[in-house]
Amino acid sequence: MPYFAVYAPDYTDEDAINRRLAVRETHLANAAKNPAIKIGGAMLSPKEALDTPDAPKKMAGSLMIFEANTYADVKALIESDVYWTGNVWDKEKTVITPWVTAKPL
Template identity: 50%
Template sequence: MSTLAEGSPNRQRFFVYAPDKTAEGTFEKRLSVRATHLETAKERISKGIIRVAGALLTPESIATPTADKKMVGSTFIFEAETIDEVKALIQSDIYSTAGVWDADKIVILPFVAATAIP
């Protein structure tokens, strides 16, 4: 895998949809490794590899201001030279290696923004 030099003219954007598994205990597993996931994301954000990232929530999570927030997946906009680089980054994330994300349902597609991206 090549290095992801910030500002490289060969970088493309990729949308990533990474849903969590639905098995019992997945949410608790997510919470137990979340700090490691966030540290990895912070590093990738600082290098310009992750441009946008966030957790996906259940609709009930926003039903009322006091509703419990239940995370059920993640989404990203990555910048990388190839889709294979993004796949490798996703596969190496603690949410993948710990079995939080459902590997069979992860979607990675080239992405062209119609709006500004931070």
């Protein structure tokens, strides 16, 4: 089966983090049960915080690798996720693209 990379940045309005946190447990529980998700997690911002251990780290989106038959399958999974339906992920900036791994997952 082919792989697909998904880049799903969060909306950047002031309430975006609160929407994320409100449905985060549901999102994580559903993701843990989804065999199509091979790897996934939160992207952090600002980038400077990654170089400073004590700096606050803010979730700013998600990055995932799916194994699925088609783009349409992955799109349906993304659009049924509570981060999508709960207006956490920026619908206009989310990208789903075919992906080839150089190292098996």
